[in-house]
Amino acid sequence: MKIVVMGSGAIGSLYGGFLTLNSEHNVTLVGRKPHIDAIASHGLKITGVMGTHVVYPDTTTDPSSIEDADLVLITTKTYDTVTAAKRVSHLVERGAYVMVLQNGIGTEKEIAESLDTKRVIRGTTCMGAIRTGPGKVKVTGTGLTEIGSHFPSNYGFIPIISEMLRSAGFDVKVSDNIEGVVWTKTLVNCGINPIGALTGLTNGEVYENQDLRGLIVQLVEEAVLVVEALGINLTTEDPVRYALGTAKATSSNINSMLQDIRAGKLTEIDSITGKIINYAKELGIPTPASETVYALVKALEAKCIAESDYREESSLDIDKLMKSISTP
Numbered sequence: 001m002k003i004v005v006m007g008s009g010a011i012g013s014l015y016g017g018f019l020t021l022n023s024e025h026n027v028t029l030v031g032r033k034p035h036i037d038a039i040a041s042h043g044l045k046i047t048g049v050m051g052t053h054v055v056y057p058d059t060t061t062d063p064s065s066i067e068d069a070d071l072v073l074i075t076t077k078t079y080d081t082v083t084a085a086k087r088v089s090h091l092v093e094r095g096a097y098v099m100v101l102q103n104g105i106g107t108e109k110e111i112a113e114s115l116d117t118k119r120v121i122r123g124t125t126c127m128g129a130i131r132t133g134p135g136k137v138k139v140t141g142t143g144l145t146e147i148g149s150h151f152p153s154n155y156g157f158i159p160i161i162s163e164m165l166r167s168a169g170f171d172v173k174v175s176d177n178i179e180g181v182v183w184t185k186t187l188v189n190c191g192i193n194p195i196g197a198l199t200g201l202t203n204g205e206v207y208e209n210q211d212l213r214g215l216i217v218q219l220v221e222e223a224v225l226v227v228e229a230l231g232i233n234l235t236t237e238d239p240v241r242y243a244l245g246t247a248k249a250t251s252s253n254i255n256s257m258l259q260d261i262r263a264g265k266l267t268e269i270d271s272i273t274g275k276i277i278n279y280a281k282e283l284g285i286p287t288p289a290s291e292t293v294y295a296l297v298k299a300l301e302a303k304c305i306a307e308s309d310y311r312e313e314s315s316l317d318i319d320k321l322m323k324s325i326s327t328p
């Protein structure tokens with residue numbers, strides 16, 4: 001299969017990298033210049049809990065140079081989704097499917113609308129990864145990849161993708177309730193991510209702290225009220241327990257929002273907590289804890305961006321990063 005990965009940060013490089021290991025696929029990673037140049041020169045180095053590998057996918061910073069694809073995987077940050085999708089609209093017009101593999105709510109619908117296509121598949125992932133420098137990614141935890149689509153016309157292609165991901169080493173589940181999957185994952189993210197981002201703690205350190213555990217409970221309970229009012233069927237009976245269980249199971253993860261804060265980048269708070277607050281306002285549901293963490297993350301985000309000069313281009317030193325997290 002010809003696969004294009006738009007947004008080759010940690011998660012995009014991880015999926016693209018393992019798909020490259022299977023020589024049946026032709027993978028092209030599209031990303032920022034330093035990362036892409038490093039991969040083009042020395043390959044993509046993957047370390048961590050799925051072993052050490054060096055793989056050699058095709059690379060480009062300019063997707064308009066790609067002529068065709070069977071599948072475009074969008075793993076950008078949520079706020080870049082539509083821009084990324086528009087840059088591959090020629091591939092979709094020529095028949096490619098788009099699969100969104102991100103946190104947050106609603107990006108698959110934004111793509112379907114902006115490209116006027118139904119060839120959109122949605123995925124969520126509980127894999128943990130961090131980019132440790134140009135051309136390098138570390139897998140910090142493994143977890144389920146769930147996929148599905150709002151459009152029944154894609155149901156025939158979904159088993160093909162799930163088989164492809166399974167043979168690349170991922171644990172995959174196909175869901176006929178993708179809306180519920182996305183909301184369930186968002187509840188986990190709204191509970192864990194802002195707290196990690198604000199405190200600088202790993203998921204495990206957040207879980208071990210009784211007060212912070214209480215805050216996870218509060219944030220998830222507020223979001224559940226919204227979910228119930230919207231009539232969404234979650235994929236878990238006990239979302240609070242599920243969120244706490246995920247924090248424990250991914251204890252060594254530096255959650256993605258904390259990674260963004262550390263890198264001086266915009267976070268995904270708007271498509272996680274921000275979406276929940278917006279729905280809650282429309283429905284007349286009070287969400288005081290969510291509003292508080294939202295305001296705090298936005299303020300911290302602005303400060304980190306102003307001070308950082310966008311550190312995305314520079315190499316992250318994983319040891320320094322871990323040290324600074326354990327001694328905030």
Ligand code: PAF
Pocket residue numbers: 103125126128188189192193203246250253254255256257
């Ligand atoms: O955003 C993240 O980091 C992940 O979705 C999760 C599951 C919270 C683990 O860190």
